[in-house]
Amino acid sequence: MDYLPENNSRYKDVAYWDERYTMEQCYDWLGGFSKFQHILEKFVKKEDSILILGCGNSSMSSDMYSAGYHTIANIDYSSVCIRTMSARYSHCPGMTWHQMDVRQLSFPDSSFDVILEKATLDAIMVNEKTPWEVSSQTACSIHQALTEISRCLKPGGRFVSVTFAQPFFRKRLYARTEYKWSIKHQSYGEGFEYFVYVMTKGEKLSPEDAGLEKKLLQDTETPPTRITTITNDDKEDFLANIDL
Numbered sequence: 001m002d003y004l005p006e007n008n009s010r011y012k013d014v015a016y017w018d019e020r021y022t023m024e025q026c027y028d029w030l031g032g033f034s035k036f037q038h039i040l041e042k043f044v045k046k047e048d049s050i051l052i053l054g055c056g057n058s059s060m061s062s063d064m065y066s067a068g069y070h071t072i073a074n075i076d077y078s079s080v081c082i083r084t085m086s087a088r089y090s091h092c093p094g095m096t097w098h099q100m101d102v103r104q105l106s107f108p109d110s111s112f113d114v115i116l117e118k119a120t121l122d123a124i125m126v127n128e129k130t131p132w133e134v135s136s137q138t139a140c141s142i143h144q145a146l147t148e149i150s151r152c153l154k155p156g157g158r159f160v161s162v163t164f165a166q167p168f169f170r171k172r173l174y175a176r177t178e179y180k181w182s183i184k185h186q187s188y189g190e191g192f193e194y195f196v197y198v199m200t201k202g203e204k205l206s207p208e209d210a211g212l213e214k215k216l217l218q219d220t221e222t223p224p225t226r227i228t229t230i231t232n233d234d235k236e237d238f239l240a241n242i243d244l
Contacts, residue, residue: 021081037067
């Protein structure tokens with residue numbers, strides 16, 4: 001894959017993305033829309049108002065528009081990305097583009113039926129050496145993002161998260177009563193498995209997920225058990241392995 005940074009930490013640097021988007025035409029993390037369209041169609045209706053987080057230069061918004069989803073707002077924190085994509089798809093009425101940080105959305109409460117992210121939260125977690133122990137700084141950023149996502153969802157709205165993170169690790173972030181949603185997940189991919197999490201606002205956590213939240217809260221009150229794992233060097237591009 002072209003345009004790899006010299007180390008993983010640059011994935012969190014807007015200057016890296018600005019530079020990359022001046023050179024790269026299009027790239028789809030975790031595969032294109034067609035790879036998980038069969039799952040998305042179960043939870044997203046054509047008439048839904050949709051927000052796509054960290055849109056990048058992916059063709060996903062365009063592919064969804066062609067499939068009949070015509071009310072799509074896209075955000076990215078790269079001004080270069082937004083300027084380029086807005087010009088590229090200026091012929092698509094109902095498609096809008098906004099420079100914005102996922103941790104501080106400027107939309108009013110209850111604005112969207114569906115909020116969708118694909119590998120955006122993975123990029124926020126790029127500095128983590130192991131999924132067993134997420135740093136307090138990263139946990140705070142993820143919490144800020146999820147709080148904003150929940151705020152901007154309409155009652156009954158769905159947050160759809162597409163990621164390579166397995167349920168054992170990702171549900172630890174999503175299973176919080178304060179987000180006011182339930183959690184379901186499905187998977188896709190051959191050889192390498194990817195996951196689609198669907199959080200529905202206004203539904204309670206399942207007993208299993210509520211138990212997970214309780215356990216995690218209890219664990220924060222006691223010293224964690226150290227688990228030895230093999231970690232990636234910061235120069236090893238862990239995101240290089242998540243495209244189909």
